[in-house]
Amino acid sequence: MTVDASVRQLRVAIIGGGPGGLATAIALSKIPNVSATIYEQAKVLREVGAGISIGSNTWNVLQLLGVADTLTSGHPTWTIVNMNGRSGEELSRREKPELPVGRGPIRAQRTKLQSALLSHVNPDTIQLSRKLHRMVDKGSEGVELQFKDGTVVEADLVVGADGIRSVVRDTAWPDYEIxxxxxxxxxxxxxxxxxxxxxxxxxxxxxxxxxxxxxxxxxxxxxxxxxxxxxxxxxxxxxxxxxxxxxxxxxxxxxxxxxxxxxxxxxxxxxxxxxxxxxxxxxxGPELSQLTAWNNKVVLVGDSSHALSGAFGSGAGFAMEDGWILAQALAYWKNDTSKALPLFDAIRLPYYSRMYAHLASEADKRTAKLKTLGNPSFDEQVKNKIITDGGKDMSWIYQNNIELVWKEWAEQLGRTS
Missing domain, CATH: 3.30.9.30 (D-Amino Acid Oxidase; Chain A, domain 2)
Structure with missing residues (x-):
């Protein structure tokens, strides 16, 4: 990539090599004057788990990252059912409308998503067996990262993509508890x-x-x-x-x-x-009031930023959206983290806040319904726990178009600058 003298040189340390970390590295690789390295604690980079849901929101960000065409394996999930596990009664059925254009929803192996992302990351940017031990705020010199194996590196920006048990979050937000x-x-x-x-x-x-x-x-x-x-x-x-x-x-x-x-x-x-x-x-864990810390030298993406335990089944998509938005914010402000990270916060923090509010509202409704039932039977309890669309529009999650979100923010910034 050509060096642009008007754009600040930025050393980025990405902690974690899951979908969020890989997507962040891909997005940052398209930004001038950014040098990004992924530090992953595992000896071998592999996904732990089984399947993963890829819906419209995730396809959108994969397309922006240039990865969508690489993910070719999966099973269509146009129909979703909820059943009573003891009686076999069908409680709800959701038939997703099959659109004439675009990619449909699938359930895929997590390893296939990771392989697709990995194929777009320069292997030289990934360091394995690097378990983060400690971070030190060095003020204007950036952040010092100390790893368990004795490795010490410095970065201008640390991206915590290390999941719900994030060491980055636990260090920069010491009072946070999951x-x-x-x-x-x-x-x-x-x-x-x-x-x-x-x-x-x-x-x-x-x-x-x-x-x-x-x-x-x-x-x-x-x-x-x-x-x-x-x-x-x-x-x-x-x-x-x-x-x-x-x-x-x-x-x-x-x-x-x-x-x-x-x-x-x-x-x-x-x-x-x-x-x-x-x-x-x-x-x-509870909602964070900021996703950035240490005077805009630390930022969280993915599960580290919203410890919701996979409540919406789209965590990889959220993490990749975070990484893409972070890259756009840095590009817009020419790698000035004092402006780019507050912009990232402004875009993504309300999104996660809305998720927390939605979960609290759903929990309150289920609790209230159980109270009205008095002494609910087994089958009544099962019916009460089923989350269906119920007329509530959830497109803000599952049809989220992160490119459109960014364009709207960019237009707003253009009008106010």
């Missing part, structure tokens, strides 16, 4: 051929519920089928290890949480091969 939500998730992938004889409805993407658990089934492409099962226990009584993220777990342990389900569902869980389950403890 807590166990009570929910534990177990994920597995297995061949569709191993389970397709059980129930034809298992071929439809959807959730099967009891009052405190659910089992999610979906194709993810290439003949693979995903199970994502969740169980909730009162966090005041039960605890979880903050590091319980993608750890192997015994089949019997998982199956013990879903004994109330239909025999076909229990059999599907039983067909996961030994060693196939991974356990994830769900943590969440």
């Amino acid at each position: 807590k166990f939500t009570g929910t534990t998730i177990w994920r597995a992938l297995l061949p569709w051929n191993d389970v397709k004889d059980l129930d034809p409805r298992f071929g439809i993407t959807g959730w099967w519920h009891t009052p405190t658990t659910h089992v999610y089934f979906s194709h993810v492409g290439e003949g693979l089928w995903e199970i994502a099962s969740r169980a909730w226990q009162d966090p005041a009584i039960h605890s979880a290890n903050k590091k319980s993220w993608g750890v192997p777990v015994e089949n019997a342990h998982v199956e013990a949480h879903f004994t109330e389900y239909l025999p076909e569902i229990r059999e599907a869980l039983a067909r996961v091969p030994p060693g196939g389950w991974r356990e994830f403890a769900a943590f969440a």
Whole structure:
């Protein structure tokens, strides 16, 4: 890239090599005079988990990053169902309108998304086995990053793309605390051929519920089928290890949480091969009043900035939107972080604030409805937990066009400058 003398030279350290970190690196690679390096704690860069949903909002940002055409694997999810896991009653069905243009919603393997992003990142910009230990604010000299292996580097800007258990956030926001939500998730992938004889409805993407658990089934492409099962226990009584993220777990342990389900569902869980389950403890934290810190030398993207525990099922999309907007803000202000980071805050902070408000409102409505039911039956409790569109427009998330959002801000800035 040509050096532009009018644009400030900027050293960027991206902590974390997930979708948010990779997307940020791709977006920054298109900005003059930016030198970005990804520091990832893992020895091998790989995704932990099973499937991931790619909807309109995520396709939009992948297109802007130049990655959309690289992601070619996945399974269409035009139909989504919610079922009673004990009786098999269908509680809701959502048929997404098939649009004549554009890419449709899919469920894909997380590894496929990561591979697509990686193919657009210069391998020389990624450093593995770099676990962040400490950050030091060096004032006008930037930020010093100290890694567990003894490596020390300096950066003008640190991007915390290190997830809900973010070391960057915990350092720059020392009073912030995430807590166990009570929910534990177990994920597995297995061949569709191993389970397709059980129930034809298992071929439809959807959730099967009891009052405190659910089992999610979906194709993810290439003949693979995903199970994502969740169980909730009162966090005041039960605890979880903050590091319980993608750890192997015994089949019997998982199956013990879903004994109330239909025999076909229990059999599907039983067909996961030994060693196939991974356990994830769900943590969440309060809304942040800023996504930037240390006099505009630190910024958070993705789950580190909004610890919502995957509440909207579009976290990778949000993280990639963050990275793209950060790059546009830096480009607009010629890498002046004192102007670019407040602009990033102004665009993304209200978006996440709206998510927190929406979740609080939904929780209040469900609590109020349970009170009116008095002593609700099993089936009434299941129906009450189902989140459907209910006439509420959620296009601000799932059809979000981040390019249009940026253009509107750029026009507004042009009018006021």
